[in-house]
Amino acid sequence: MRLLALALPCLLTTALSAQVGLTLPRSGNTQRSAVTQFIGPVKVSIEYGSPAVHGPDGADRRGQIWGKLVPYGLTDLGFGHRKPSPWRAGADENTVFETSHNVLIEGKPLAAGRYGLHMIAGPDEWTLVFSRNSTSWGSFFYEESEDALRVTTKPSKHDYREWLTYEFTSRKPAEATAEMQWEDLAVGWKIAAPDIDEVYLSKLREELRNTAGFTHLGWNAAAQYCLQIGKNYEEGLAWAEAAVSKPFVGRAEFSTLSTKAQLLERLGRDSEAKEAMRAALNHPSARPVEIHQYGRQLLAAKRVAEAMEVFQLNAKRNGDEWPVHVGLARGYAATGDKAKALEHARKALAQAPDEVNRKNLQNMVKEFGGGS
Known part of the structure; x- marks a missing residue:
């Protein structure tokens, strides 16, 4: 009571x-x-x-x-x-x-x-x-x-x-x-949230039917999310295809082609993945740093020969631009050619755009026998 x-x-x-409709x-x-x-x-x-x-x-x-x-x-x-x-x-x-x-x-x-x-x-x-x-x-x-x-x-x-x-x-x-x-x-x-990945995927499906679906960026970001969470590859590939070639929306460029290539690889469609990645690397939109990052991914996966091909492609296309020599230094080091690795590490050190990269490259030069 x-x-x-x-x-x-x-x-x-x-x-x-x-009841009387007043705010009191x-x-x-x-x-x-x-x-x-x-x-x-x-x-x-x-x-x-x-x-x-x-x-x-x-x-x-x-x-x-x-x-x-x-x-x-x-x-x-x-x-x-x-x-x-x-x-x-x-x-x-x-x-x-x-x-x-x-x-x-x-x-x-x-x-x-x-x-x-x-x-x-x-x-x-x-x-x-x-x-x-x-x-x-x-x-x-x-x-x-x-x-x-x-x-x-x-x-x-x-x-x-x-x-x-x-x-x-x-x-x-x-x-x-x-x-x-x-x-x-x-x-x-x-x-x-019992399946947070599915919640995000459901939201992406909904949003791609709205303004996000009117640009290749939306489709590509959705496809990349599938790579990030490690599942939903088939639908992710469909989204990547839309980012590349959907009428009035798709745009074939490094970012969209490389996303498609990665999803094809996750699905075990290796020959198609290599073809798509080749198109991405050779596309005029591919920037030196993007090519370099893909080479780094290959090195991390112990695919040294493929990584070296990518670093050399970057050098052929972009000459002395940053970070071409960083990639070559890492690639040659992975193949065991320390002399070549040291040569390119020194060239990269001279180009270092900031203190963090400069210190990393100084350590790399020391590691390859170049002294202090």
Whole structure:
């Protein structure tokens, strides 16, 4: 009944202001708050009423929140349907948890949607309740039959919080931790995107049907993402083909042709991959640094002879331009010709465009027997 006495005047005053279409101060010294976090393309938000530890009359309720103002377990709130109900996890209207995509909450699946968030408090363990009903007032009309998910979690001590607050306290590429903080306590739970790669791919498919699909850059970037994540090569190749030759959009140049070549290679279509890469390397758009980087990739893959051919092609096409001699130095070193490697390392050192490259090339010269 204490919860009812505290909540009912706020309910009536706030509801009345909404009914007459006026914007008036909220009752009970409680402001509406919201927090949003993206997990990649997945948008997660929590909207809630934020009560204070000090009551509307100024009374300090510290030490009187957990197990008292917020009862442990389910309780009859004295209004609504009068069934044992959880806490509304905030104040006034439903606390609302919304996710744009399917997620895992503490390892359990929750479909994309908008949910009323309730909590069953306890001294050692809490239960989070995600209800399909997100439009009711608080927990007064909570129905267990509308539960979409329940998970358990542990409370922890926290620095003092006057205002109830939700925060995302840890963030990783495919997961985040949400936390409710109030008074001296926090309750957190992990939210994970179960297949973040597929979420991105789905988004790419959608976006390529819009303005991103009106340029070769969009198709090429989507194809490169498939290389980055190491899967979806067939569709990636189709995107690469569009980047090269799609009517009114495609553009055959080093970046698009080399992306196509890499995807063909991942699919085991080696002869086609070599042909596409040859076209990329010999295309007028191929810059010395791009040719050099491809040679470095071949060296890293222990394909020394092929790398040497690429470095020599770069020299034939671009003469003394940076970083032609760097590539030749590395290529000759990989073949065991230290004299040639030293010759080109010295030439590259004389061209070094910045301090980082200069120091690296000085070390290379020393390594090849050129002294200090």
